[in-house]
Every structure is written in structure tokens, then in C-alpha cells.
Amino acid sequence: MQVDDKETLEYQSVQVLKGVGQAVAEKLERLEIYNIQDVLFHLPMRYEDRTKITALGALQPGQPVLVEGIIEHSEIKFMGRGRRSLLCYLSDNTGGIVLRFFHFSKAQQARLANGTRLRCFGEARRGAARLEIIHPEYQVVQQSDETVEQSLTPVYPKTEGVHQTLLKKLSDQVLKKISRGELVDWLPAAVAEKYRFPDLVSALLRVHRPDKDENVFALNQCSSKAQQRLLFEELLAHQLSLLQSRLATKQTTAKKLTIDEDDHARFLRQLPFQLTAAQHRVIGEILADLEQSHPMLRLVQGDVGSGKTVVAAAAARAVIDGGYQFALMAPTEILAEQHFSNFKQWFGEERCLMLSGKDKGKKREQKLERIASGNSQIIIGTHALFQDDVAFSSLVLLVVDEQHRFGVHQRLALREKGRFMAGREDIVPHQLIMTATPIPRSLAMTAYADLDYSVIDELPKGRKPVTTVVVSTGRRDDVIARIEKACENGEQAYWVCTLVEESEFLQCQAAEVTAAQLSKELGGVRVGLVHGRMKQEQKQSVVERFKNCEIDLLVATTVIEVGVDVPNASLMVIENAERLGLAQLHQLRGRVGRGGKQSACVLMYQAPLSEMGKQRLGILRQTNDGFKVAEKDLELRGPGEVLGTRQTGLMQMRIADIVRDEKWFPEVKKTASYIISHHPQAVKPLVRRWLGKADRFANV
Ligand code: ADP
Ligand code: MG
Numbered sequence: 001m002q003v004d005d006k007e008t009l010e011y012q013s014v015q016v017l018k019g020v021g022q023a024v025a026e027k028l029e030r031l032e033i034y035n036i037q038d039v040l041f042h043l044p045m046r047y048e049d050r051t052k053i054t055a056l057g058a059l060q061p062g063q064p065v066l067v068e069g070i071i072e073h074s075e076i077k078f079m080g081r082g083r084r085s086l087l088c089y090l091s092d093n094t095g096g097i098v099l100r101f102f103h104f105s106k107a108q109q110a111r112l113a114n115g116t117r118l119r120c121f122g123e124a125r126r127g128a129a130r131l132e133i134i135h136p137e138y139q140v141v142q143q144s145d146e147t148v149e150q151s152l153t154p155v156y157p158k159t160e161g162v163h164q165t166l167l168k169k170l171s172d173q174v175l176k177k178i179s180r181g182e183l184v185d186w187l188p189a190a191v192a193e194k195y196r197f198p199d200l201v202s203a204l205l206r207v208h209r210p211d212k213d214e215n216v217f218a219l220n221q222c223s224s225k226a227q228q229r230l231l232f233e234e235l236l237a238h239q240l241s242l243l244q245s246r247l248a249t250k251q252t253t254a255k256k257l258t259i260d261e262d263d264h265a266r267f268l269r270q271l272p273f274q275l276t277a278a279q280h281r282v283i284g285e286i287l288a289d290l291e292q293s294h295p296m297l298r299l300v301q302g303d304v305g306s307g308k309t310v311v312a313a314a315a316a317r318a319v320i321d322g323g324y325q326f327a328l329m330a331p332t333e334i335l336a337e338q339h340f341s342n343f344k345q346w347f348g349e350e351r352c353l354m355l356s357g358k359d360k361g362k363k364r365e366q367k368l369e370r371i372a373s374g375n376s377q378i379i380i381g382t383h384a385l386f387q388d389d390v391a392f393s394s395l396v397l398l399v400v401d402e403q404h405r406f407g408v409h410q411r412l413a414l415r416e417k418g419r420f421m422a423g424r425e426d427i428v429p430h431q432l433i434m435t436a437t438p439i440p441r442s443l444a445m446t447a448y449a450d451l452d453y454s455v456i457d458e459l460p461k462g463r464k465p466v467t468t469v470v471v472s473t474g475r476r477d478d479v480i481a482r483i484e485k486a487c488e489n490g491e492q493a494y495w496v497c498t499l500v501e502e503s504e505f506l507q508c509q510a511a512e513v514t515a516a517q518l519s520k521e522l523g524g525v526r527v528g529l530v531h532g533r534m535k536q537e538q539k540q541s542v543v544e545r546f547k548n549c550e551i552d553l554l555v556a557t558t559v560i561e562v563g564v565d566v567p568n569a570s571l572m573v574i575e576n577a578e579r580l581g582l583a584q585l586h587q588l589r590g591r592v593g594r595g596g597k598q599s600a601c602v603l604m605y606q607a608p609l610s611e612m613g614k615q616r617l618g619i620l621r622q623t624n625d626g627f628k629v630a631e632k633d634l635e636l637r638g639p640g641e642v643l644g645t646r647q648t649g650l651m652q653m654r655i656a657d658i659v660r661d662e663k664w665f666p667e668v669k670k671t672a673s674y675i676i677s678h679h680p681q682a683v684k685p686l687v688r689r690w691l692g693k694a695d696r697f698a699n700v
Contacts, residue, residue: 008182008184009036009177009178009182009183010035010036010037010040010183010184010689011035011036011037012035012036013025013034013035013036014028014033014034014035014036014038014039014170016036017036017039017170017173017174018169018173019166019169019170020170024166027159027160027161027162028162030159030160030161030162031157031158031159031162032692034692036174036177037689038692039170039171039174040171040174040175040178040183040204041654041689041690041692042156042157042167042171042654043156043207043208043230043654043655044154044155044156044207044208045155045156045157046155046219046220047152047153047154047155047210047216047219047220048064048121048152048153048155048216049065049066049152049153049216050066050121050148050149050153051148051149051150051151051152051212052066052148053066053067053068053119053148054066054067055067055092055094055095056069056090056091056092056094056095056096056097057092057094057095058094058095059095059097059124059131060124061123061124061125061126061131062123062124062125063123063124064121064122064123065121065122065123065124066119066120066121066148067090067092067097067119067120067121067133068092068117068118068119068120068141069090069091069092069096069097069117069118070090070091070092070115070116070117070118071088071089071090071112071113071114071115071116071117071118072089072090072091072096072114073088073089073114074086074087074088074089074109074112074113074114075087076109083102085100085101085102086100086101086104086108086109086112087099087100087101088101088112088118090118090120096130097124097130097131097132097133098127098129098130098131098132098133099112099118099120099132099133099136099138100127100132100133100134100135101134101135102134102135103135111140116140117140117141117142117143118138118139118140118141119138119139119140119141120133120136120137120138121136121137121138122134122135122136122137125610126608126610128608150212151209151210151211151212152210152211152212152214152216152219154168154171154208154209154210156168156171171208175204175205175208175209178201178204178205179201179205183200183201183204184685185199185200185201186679186682186685186686186689187200187229187233187236187682187686188674188675188678188679188682191671191674191675192229195228195229195232195667196225197225197228197229197232198225198226198229200229200233202226203225203226203227203229203230204226204230206224206226207224207226207227207230207655210224221660222655222657222660222661227655230654230655231653231655231656231657231661231664232656232664232667232668232671233686233690234653234654234655234656234690235656235658235661235664235665235668236668236671236672236675236686237686237687237689237690237691238653238656238690238691239668239669239672240672240675240676240683240686240687241687241691242450243450243672243676244683244687245450246297246450246451249294249295249297249428249450250294250295251294252294252295252426252428253293253294253295253426253427253428254292254293254294254295254296254396254427254428254429254430255293255322255324255396255427255429255430256290256291256292256293257290257291257318257319257322257324257396258291258322259287259290259291259318260318260321263317263318263321264287264314264317264318267313267314267317267346268314270346271310273460275307275310276306276307276456276458276459276460276461277458278302278306278455278456278457278458279306279307279310279311279456279458281454282300282302282311282454282455282456283311283314283315285298285452285454286298286300286311286314286315286432286454287314287315287318289430289452290315290318290319290397290430295428295429295430295431296397296430296431296432296452297430297431297450297451297452298431298432298433298451298452298453298454299433299434299435299451299452299453299454300432300433300434300435300454300455300456301434301435301436301437301453301454301455301456302434302436302455302456302457303436303456303459303590303625303626303627304436304586304587304589304590304626305459305460305463305590305593305594306436306456306457306458306459306460307456307459307460308401308434308436308456309339309342309401311434311456312328312399312401312432312434313342313343313346313347315397315399315432316328316343316347316378316397316399317346317347319377319396319397320347320351320377320378322396323394324377324394324395324396324397325371325374325376325377325378325379325392325393325394325395325396326377326378326379326395326396326397326398326399327378327379327380327381327385327392327395327397327398327399327429328343328378328379328380328381328398328399328401329380329381329382329383329385329398329399329400329401330380330381330382330401330402331382331401331402332382332559333356333357333358333382333536333539334539334540334543334559334564335401335402336354336356336380336381336382337354337536337540338564338565339380339401340352340354340380343378343380347377347378351376351377351378352376352377352378352379352380353367353370353371353376353378353379353380354379354380354381355367355368355371355379355380355381355382355384355385355390356381356382356384356536357382357383357384358536359384368389368390368391371390371391371392371393372391372392372393373393374393374394379392395429396427396429396430397429397430397431397432398429398430398431398432399431399432399433399434400431400432400433400434401434402434402435402436402437433451436587436590436626437583437587437630462596463593463594463596464593464596464597464598464599465593465624466589466592466593466599466600466601466624467598467599467600467601468589468600468601468602468603468620468621468624469600469601469602469603469621470577470603470605470617470618470620470621471602471603471604471605472604472605472606472607472609473575473604473605473606473607474607475604476604479573479602479604480518480521480522482571482602483495483522483525483553483571483573484522484524484525486570486571487522487524487525487552487553488524491568491569491570491571491597492546492549492551492552492553492554492566492568492569492570492571493552493553493554493569493570493571493572493573494553494554494555494556494569494571494572494573494591494592495514495518495553495554495555495556495572495573495575496556496557496558496572496573496574496575496588497510497511497514497555497556497557497575498557498558498574498575498576498577498579498580505533507531507532507557508531508532508533508534508557511529511531511555511556511557512529512531514555514575515527515528515529515555518553518555522553525552525553526550526551526552526553527551527552527553527554527555528542528545528546528551528553528554528555529542529554529555529556530542530543530554530555530556530557530559531556531557531559532557532559539559542554543564543566546564546566546569547566549568554569558580558584558588564591565591565594566591566594567594567595568595568597569591569592569594569595569599570592570593570595570597570598570599570600571592571599571600571601571602572588572589572591572592572599572600572601572602573601573602573604574588574589574601574602574603574604575604576604576605576606577603577604577605577617578605578606578609578610578613578616578617581633582616582619582620582629582630582632582633582636583629583630583633585603585620586620586626586629586630588601589601589620593624601620603617603620603621605617612636615636616632616633616636619632619633634659635659654690
């Protein structure tokens with residue numbers, strides 16, 4: 001089955017399709033669509049039923065539906081801070097709903113005049129008085145005579161400038177081409193037979209254009225045979241790609257270290273605490289890896305506060321005693337600073353160096369020189385460690401902290417950067433990835449099948465679980481009183497501000513306003529403020545003052561999410577908690593409960609809280625266990641959101657869902673090894689088909 005790429009249909013450029021010129025092709029690239037095959041495997045993410053109109057009186061929240069009615073009345077409501085929304089009251093002879101627009105033009109407003117008949121599609125939610133649809137798709141219709149769609153509507157993932165109609169037109173053309181049978185089916189016949197899968201072409205036809213009488217609900221669960229076949233193949237492709245990547249890594253060479261037991265014990269003795277058994281075990285696993293001549297690729301997962309930093313330090317000790325360099329990359333400057341100050345204590349100031357984006361000019365040059373000469377052995381930094389002019393002299397171990405903030409690309413780029421020649425050997429650094437984002441085991445074994453995996457599943461002794469309460473902003477006064485009381489007792493507190501606005505500027509502004517207000521409300525309490533737009537030194541000095549108990553209440557944006565370590569702080573208030581992800585809330589909450597005191601976390605929400613919101617915040621109230629939080633969050637929101645990988649490309653699945661489709665994993669694993677040994681020629685095309693460009697990372 002050897003085929004030349006250029007010859008086959010699937011690798012022809014999208015530009016052979018009608019309606020695709022240079023400009024459209026460029027837009028399609030944003031969806032990673034380059035060739036015919038990419039169009040074919042750009043699969044609907046869900047389906048909509050626009051084949052029937054639902055009566056307004058029968059509407060249920062949470063389901064996208066087609067409705068029709070007459071506009072009774074429209075008005076503009078002002079919502080404070082200069083924001084307004086347009087409300088249209090729509091009714092039919094069974095009931096009524098509100099259409100709400102946050103963005104609207106004059107022309108649009110004019111078109112939505114009283115008496116207009118509108119057909120809308122959208123999802124109803126509970127509003128203040130009745131059900132609302134926010135920003136529905138709508139069209140003006142004359143009488144109720146216009147026809148509805150005759151088949152189910154596939155909804156494709158889209159991007160700016162690429163709309164559903166275009167994607168539908170393109171897939172129409174491509175589906176015609178493949179029905180002539182020019183597409184290679186790489187799934188071995190034995191496998192398809194075993195699971196009774198339909199052939200590739202019929203599966204694709206059905207998934208892109210399901211029959212009208214297929215059940216939309218079932219389709220949206222991906223439970224049809226055609227969908228199952230495709231998602232199986234996708235999971236398989238990911239598995240193959242990870243196995244390839246792992247294999248490629250294992251074939252490179254890393255520095256083999258000799259671990260001296262006595263030196264290690266001496267390092268542990270100088271610590272102000274005893275390691276937990278879990279820390280001991282994980283350090284042992286890491287040191288054993290470092291004694292190998294192929295690179296370590298290990299993920300260390302440990303809940304917030306489980307003590308990951310010292311685990312990294314124990315490994316660093318072995319590296320620098322051997323005369324080599326150790327680098328630690330953190331996602332924020334505050335966190336990098338925190339690590340830097342810890343490492344200076346453990347290893348002495350002269351061996352350590354911190355590089356951040358803020359270093360400029362002469363100072364930066366001097367630092368780069370110390371890195372390149374090997375003068376500094378412990379290098380701590382942010383993304384700044386990536387920049388082109390940073391060259392290490394002998395990087396043997398690279399630690400990436402809080403990995404969910406970094407994409408795979410960055411991780412691999414850094415690994416490349418660390419390559420150096422030792423004599424005639426090309427050396428790749430060992431890599432350790434540390435994350436507090438709890439990764440359920442099943443996920444760890446698939447999304448990270450290229451990594452070995454260690455868990456610190458124990459917290460240091462004496463930690464008391466944080467008591468979490470969920471209250472509405474209506475009870476703000478009680479919360480204020482609680483802070484006052486805590487501070488009177490010599491405790492310290494955090495107040496975390498969040499905003500819907502993406503803009504960091506607005507977030508910081510809101511934090512400033514809140515800090516001023518709280519300082520007025522809380523007479524005797526010393527209030528400090530830290531946010532992302534402050535200078536690094538300013539931030540650092542505020543955090544320092546908080547540490548030294550010169551500040552009682554620290555108002556902050558989510559910049560404090562990771563890395564701030566003040567054991568005396570025992571109360572945390574999080575505003576608008578319903579807007580944050582559970583993992584993020586859990587991470588924030590981990591800032592308290594670090595000392596021996598009973599700590600509390602107050603999750604404040606803006607009423608009304610949706611059913612989903614209630615469930616999600618309820619999870620945090622019920623458990624302090626990061627694993628449980630993550631598992632629930634995964635169920636509720638899906639892996640892309642939870643792992644923060646949506647933007648990074650890792651595990652961006654077209655049709656499979658690692659939580660929903662978990663039952664397939666054992667079969668996928670078996671099939672992957674079967675293909676590698678019996679049909680090796682299918683590996684590359686399968687990976688390329690499903691991972692497209694993403695597969696370039698697998699071969700670094
Ligand atoms: P995380 O896993 O969240 O990165 P850190 O490494 O920041 O946790 O550790 C949290 C705090 O716990 C730090 O103050 C650290 O010094 C302390 N710590 C770490 N290990 C232990 C231990 N075995 N016993 C007591 N305190 C510890
Ligand atoms: Mg940490």
C-alpha cells in the first residue's frame with residue numbers, strides 16, 4: 001500500500017476546491033486546514049435540529065431550539081459601567097421569551113421593530129423573569145410559511161472569517177469526490193471486522209451528513225457506529241503518535257549521572273522539615289531516571305502544597321554536584337521569584353540566577369554570559385528562558401513547573417534548546433514536568449503516554465483541610481465582618497478579584513477599586529494590593545510585606561494563583577467564583593491551609609447561579625482533594641478546558657473525547673501495538689490524517 005503523497009486525492013491543496021482562492025486558503029489555515037483530507041477530517045462538533053419549530057410555551061432551558069414569534073416590545077436596558085443591552089420580547093400563542101443582545105447596531109434595532117415575525121435559533125436560559133436567548137441567530141420571516149431545514153444541521157468548529165456555510169460547501173464538494181472511492185482506508189480490515197466498524201468512506205459520509213431521522217441527542221453523544229469508528233481511529237492515531245515520540249526520545253542520549261547517597265542525605269538533613277513518604281518515593285524515581293543514559297521524561301503530579309519544589313531541588317542537587325546546569329521554568333514571575341529565593345537558600349546565592357522578561361540591556365547580557373559560560377548552575381526563569389539568545393553551556397536537567405500553562409510546543413522547543421555537545425556526544429537534557437493540575441490516571445496514560453508518571457499523593461503532616469463555603473454577593477457584609485474578625489486575631493486574608501472581561505487592564509482596575517473600598521470598609525485592617533500591571537519589584541515588595549505580616553489583607557487578581565506561600569494566611573475570599581474553572585479555584589484555594597491553622601475559603605457568586613454553577617461550586621465545598629475536583633470538572637466541562645490545552649494543540653481531538661470514550665482505551669492500546677508490528681506502513685498516514693500539522697511535534 002505504498003502511495004506517493006503528491007499523487008493521492010487527500011493531499012491535494014484546498015485550492016483545487018471551488019470557492020477557495022489564496023485569501024480563503026489563508027483563513028482555512030487558521031483551522032489547520034491545508035488539503036482535501038483536512039476538510040474531510042474537519043468533523044462536525046455537534047448537530048442541530050432545525051427541522052421543527054418549538055412552541056415558546058414548551059421551551060426548556062439548556063437545549064438549542066428553533067422558535068418563532070412576534071416581537072411585542074423592545075427596549076434598551078442600562079446595566080452600569082456604560083454597558084447596555086437590547087431586550088426583545090417575543091411571543092407566540094403559547095408563551096413568550098426574551099431575546100437579549102449585548103452588541104447591536106442602530107440598523108439592527110430598527111429591524112427588530114414591534115410586530116416583526118422572527119425565527120430564532122439558540123439556547124434558552126433562565127433569565128430574571130422568563131426564559132432568555134442571548135444573541136440568537138435570527139431571521140425575519142413573513143408568515144409562518146417559510147420552510148424549515150430538511151435534514152439535521154452539522155455544526156463545524158469555525159474561526160474568524162470562516163463560516164458554517166463555507167465549511168458546508170467545502171465538505172459537500174469533498175464528500176462527492178471521496179464517494180468515488182479514492183480515499184485510502186488505513187485501518188486494517190481485521191480491526192474493522194473485530195469491532196464491526198463501517199468502512200471509512202461510509203463513516204465519513206454519515207458523520208458529515210446524518211440522516212434526518214437519526215436522533216440528534218444520540219449523535220451529540222457520538223454514539224452512532226460511524227462516529228465510533230472515527231473516534232476509535234482518532235484515539236489510535238494519538239496513541240501511535242505518542243508512542244513514536246517516546247521512541248524517538250528514548251533513542252537520544254542524555255547525561256548519565258552518578259548519585260551519591262551521602263550527599264543526597266546531607267542535602268535532606270539541612271531542610272527545615274522531614275520529607276513525606278511520597279516525596280521520598282518520587283525523588284527516588286527521578287534519581288533512578290537520572291542514572292540512565294537516555295533522557296528522563298517524567299510528569300510529577302502533586303496537589304497544591306504537596307511540596308513539589310523540594311523534589312525538584314533534590315534532583316538539582318545531583319546535577320550541580322556533577323558540575324552541570326539545572327534550569328527551572330515557571331509560568332509567572334512571582335512564582336519564579338519564589339523558587340529563586342528558595343534555591344538561593346538551599347544552594348547559595350552565587351550558583352543561582354534568575355532570568356525574566358524584565359531583564360534588559362547590560363544586565364541581561366551579563367546574565368546570558370553567566371548562563372553560556374556555565375558560571376551559573378541553577379537557572380530559574382519564566383518564558384524568557386526560551387529566547388533565541390539564551391544558550392546554556394551544559395544543561396542536564398530541565399524542570400517545567402505548572403506545566404498546564406505551557407504548551408507541548410514550548411516544552412519541546414526548550415528541550416531542543418538544551419541540546420549540547422559533550423565531546424562528540426549530542427546531549428539532550430532530562431526533563432521533569434511538575435503540575436498541580438490533577439490528571440486522572442486514564443488521562444495521564446493517554447494524553448501523556450509519552451511521559452513516565454509520578455504522583456505525590458500525600459500532603460505534609462499537620463495540614464488541615466480548608467473549609468469552603470459558597471455565598472452570594474448579597475452576603476458581602478457578613479464576609480467583611482469575617483475578615484475583620486480574622487485580622488483582629490492576627491490572621492491574614494486574601495481577597496481575589498476576578499472579572500469577566502478578558503482585558504488585564506480592566507481586571508487590575510477593578511482590583512484597585514476593590515482595594516480602596518475594602519480599606520474604607522475595614523478601618524483597622526492594613527490592606528495591600530497586587531496585580532499583573534504592577535512592576536515586578538512592586539509586586540515582590542507587596543508579597544514580601546504580606547509575608548512579614550505588615551499587610552493583613554492582600555487584594556489580588558488571579559496573579560497569585562500559583563506560587564505565593566504565606567502559611568499565616570488562613571482566609572481567602574474569591575469574588576465571582578462562578579466564572580473561574582474549578583482547577584483554578586482549587587489552585588487559588590491552595591494558598592490557604594498552609595500553616596497549622598484551620599483555614600477557610602469563601603466562594604462568592606453573583607446571583608442567580610445556574611444549575612451547572614451550583615454543581616461546580618458544590619464540588620469544591622465537598623472535597624479538598626484535587627483529584628476528585630479534576631475528575632468532576634472533567635466530567636462537567638471536558639478535557640480541553642480542564643487541561644488548558646485548547647489553545648496549545650495538545651489533545652485537541654476532532655471527534656473523540658478522552659473522558660466520554662475512556663472505555664475504548666484498552667482496545668486502542670492493543671490495536672496500536674498490533675499496527676506497529678503488523679502494519680507499520682499505516683502508522684505515518686494515520687498520524688498525519690488525524691493530527692495533521694500537530695504531528696510535527698512528535699518528531700522533534
Ligand atoms: P507545591 O507542590 O504546591 O509546589 P511547594 O513546593 O510550594 O508546594 O511547598 C509548599 C510549602 O510546603 C512550602 O512552604 C514548603 O517549604 C513546604 N513543604 C514542602 N515539603 C514539606 C514537608 N515534607 N513538610 C513540611 N513542609 C513542607
Ligand atoms: Mg509549586
